[in-house]
Amino acid sequence: PPRECIDVAADGAADDTHVLIGGNDAGISLYSLRQRALLCSVSFPTYINAIVPAPNGRDMVVLGDTDDVFFVSYSTAVANDGAAATAPAAAAAATSRPLLERTRTAAFVPESASSMGGFGAAWTRRGRYVAVLREQPALINVLAA
Numbered sequence: 001p002p003r004e005c006i007d008v009a010a011d012g013a014a015d016d017t018h019v020l021i022g023g024n025d026a027g028i029s030l031y032s033l034r035q036r037a038l039l040c041s042v043s044f045p046t047y048i049n050a051i052v053p054a055p056n057g058r059d060m061v062v063l064g065d066t067d068d069v070f071f072v073s074y075s076t077a078v079a080n081d082g083a084a085a086t087a088p089a090a091a092a093a094a095t096s097r098p099l100l101e102r103t104r105t106a107a108f109v110p111e112s113a114s115s116m117g118g119f120g121a122a123w124t125r126r127g128r129y130v131a132v133l134r135e136q137p138a139l140i141n142v143l144a145a
Contacts, residue, residue, distance in 0.1 A: 020060070022048030028062060030074070030100055042100040044070060052121040054130070059103075059145065061130050063118030067108040069132050069143060073101050106143050108134050 018039065022028035028051055029041040046064030053060045062070040108118070120133040123145075131142045 020051050022051050049119050054123045054127040056127050061121050065117035069106040071104045073103050075099050
């Protein structure tokens with residue numbers, strides 16, 4: 001499937017960089033450049049147009065072809081059976097691994113039947129608020145993180 005959004009951010013480990021990729025497969029995936037491996041992924045009910053990490057490097061907003069704004073957290077933790085993220089068997093064997101988890105969903109206000117979804121976002125410096133942009137009709141919403 002095509003991958004249209006790429007954001008690169010250094011992880012806490014000094015020797016690894018993680019890459020977030022999302023697109024028309026309605027999900028985002030986290031890859032390790034050092035390991036050249038898929039670490040985890042999470043699905044969404046829409047195609048993905050943008051992944052915008054917060055200044056803290058652990059939170060992000062994911063925008064797609066709907067009026068929904070998905071808040072996602074990244075952590076390195078032991079996965080439980082009900083985790084929203086999925087990981088390959090090799091990563092599942094580890095006691096600690098990166099996880100992506102959908103934490104909440106907000107919506108553009110006002111919602112629009114003709115909306116083409118969200119296409120961009122910008123966080124405040126401290127990450128307390130995020131401004132999200134909808135394409136059609138053009139609208140910017142500011143949401144508390």
